Amino acid sequence: MLIRLAASARNGWRQLTSMRTALMLLFLLALAAIPGSVLPQRSVSIEEVNAYFVERPDLAPVLDRLGGFDVYGSPWFSAIYLLLFVSLVGCVVPRLRDHLRSLRRAPVDAPRRLSRLPQHADQLAYSAPPAAAAEALRAGLRSRRWRAVVRGADAGPVTVSAEKGYLKETGNLLMHFAMLAVLVGVALGATLGWHGNTLVVAGPDHRFCNVLQQYDEFGLGTRAGAGSLPPFCFTLTDFDAEFTEGGQPTAFLAHGEVSEGGGDPRPVEFTVNSPLRLDGASVYLLGNGYAPVLRYTDRFGETQTSTTPFLPSDPQGTAQGVATFPDANVDPAGGGERDPSLQVAFQGLYLPTAPAEGPLVGSVHPEERAPTLFLQAFRGDLGIDSGTPQSVLELNQAQLDSGELAPVGEAVFLAPGETMTLADETTVEFVGTQRWVTISVRHDPGQPVALVGIGLLLAGLVGSLVGRRRRVWFRVTADPATPGHSLVEAAGLPRSDYSGFATEFSHLLAALPLTPIPDSELQPAGRST
């Protein structure tokens, strides 16, 4: 029983580590990767996944259970590549052992019948006795970077065996092992890496510090925690953007100040394709926009200012957002108690460049050339205290529906510096705008490992593809006709697909100090073996 089990295990292992299985698994891996490009993936865009659930409420949960929205982390995808890597190890480790052995061992001895090999030449002479001739051949091969060895004694035939092209197998093994290194790098990133995304408005009031609480969204590797985040703070001081006349962005540059580990602030700049490299973290520029600054003066004469990032909804910078003043109209005499029915909010559309004529429905250029804010005031209970999550883009729909929050007056267009007066004599001033950027802060300690791995993979691959393993043999015998001279028979065998071997072989023979025996000296039978 045990023996049979062991036998079938051995058989299974042999199957798994065969080239055919590797081929099947490679093909399966390619197939299994396809759904991840067709279905939205959580790791790429959670919004699209959510949208898919809304669009296909019946299908989405089924796909979800099958791992359809998380293909590259799904059990079946993992199973394929893990099997592939097990197969890889099982295949490559014995090959490495064989290869190391063959590197240490002398090239194999000549086969008995050299004339059977693909390349063969036998009417060759050398003007020295066999031992000396073989030694000279070996030296000649060595200088051409063949590994060569002489076998036999002066009494009998002496053979020279030589081999070249170990690079092929070396490169091939390096390539396959390097894949393991890449996998280790990826795994390191998944366990120790972390990232967070956030929006930073320009100005010292909006300083960002690298703690989890300050991120809008973050992801931690399985073994990363809050302590993995290096301490630094960042202030956005300025943001430059350049556009073509058509509104296509051509350059961005974020300016700021960074203090790392409690040190002094230093000026920094970063842009798309050129992140800010800090100790233990990199900061990437993802997006940008404008945050209108509104100053609201309530019925008690109290003034509050809000800077609200508006999110662009088209390439020309048309952006929308909501500014809320939950603490507006609090009677200073009333002990600071909020009156929910008197909270104030503004819903707005911001146009960096309003069209000179025509309806003001959208910006015509993403630069601030004719900034205009289209503002609608609302008064009432914002619904903030009810505990339902608030959208930064929209007012609480339930409050609007119930009428507890209602528009007041007409919407108005404001240029920077302009003020609108509401029916209750309160005022709101559109002070101007601040720039904001969205940034991603990341660290992946596996990155250098993966990079070195893939670099070695490429190096090994090139070696494996250009390398050509081949062997040549020379059999040297004493020339019975001319004492002190030798007769040489040579043969060659390419061990990998190599159409130029015949040429190389003839060049090699020409380069070694062998002389073809003139036909006149050939005796009909005696010379060839």
Add this chain to the structure above:
Amino acid sequence: MAGLSDTFVVVAVLAYLVAMIGHAAEYAFGTRGAVARAAALVPSGGPLPGADPEPGSPPQPGGGRAALIGRGAVAMLVVGVAAHAVAVLTRGLAAERVPWGNMYEFVLSASLVGSVAWLFVLRRWPATRHLGLYVALANVVLLGIAGLWLYVPVGPLVAALNSYWLVIHVAAAALSSGIFLVGFVAAAMYLIKTGYDERGKRGFPYTLAPRLPGAETLERLSFRLHAFGFPIWTFAALIAGPIWAEAAWGRYWGWDPKEVWAFISWVVYAAYLHARATPSVKRTTAAWLAVAGWVTMLMNLFGVNLLFEGLHSYAGL
């Protein structure tokens, strides 16, 4: 300058069309003529014709109307490649940057690489001349698609593409795509040839087989091209791409649809090389994998940009 580029694209398409017709005419006239002899000259199992650099290699088949038309077709193809090159060059000069900043330009540049790779193949292995029909056809189709559906006026790069990695990554991708294109043609012709010779297939497209070079030649040619293109693709998709992605998006690999399909292509081509190195796997199976590899490349070039929303989508379109 931009107008000049557009004009030369048209000239290139016309020249490729004429070359295509020429090659087709050569097929039509060459039933028992030079083409068949050229095919017969390729010893099956022997080294590639022309691979032997010694002087006195077999003379090229000459004489006959078909051969004349064939040579004319090759000349026209060279004219097409020249016009194609000028179109790419002037496009780059007009935009004052590398001419592969959007999908239109990428198709223009990648197909040029394919054509130039083909001219190299033609020089080394003249007996494969008749495959020029497919190279010309592929170019007409690709340039046609580019001109009709992908065209965008010359403009500066979007900020996201403004990186020297654009030069490196996209150049490597275009280079390997062009090489894979020619490798695919050879693999497909090999399948046609073996289908005709070994399985007695006689319908279209197997009717082309008698005029093709020997199966062995085609198979070797396909392997050489894929073996040459694969490391370049590895560099483009798995090294330069991730390095750029890290700088641009903060992660070197994120399974964006373009990345997914680049990975799929890589795995399929790796499977092809494996299949070819496995003695128990038939060469035709390997050739089918090469064909599948090219399908995934096309999917990546056209399918992904047109069907899926992803980070790479801004690349013009």
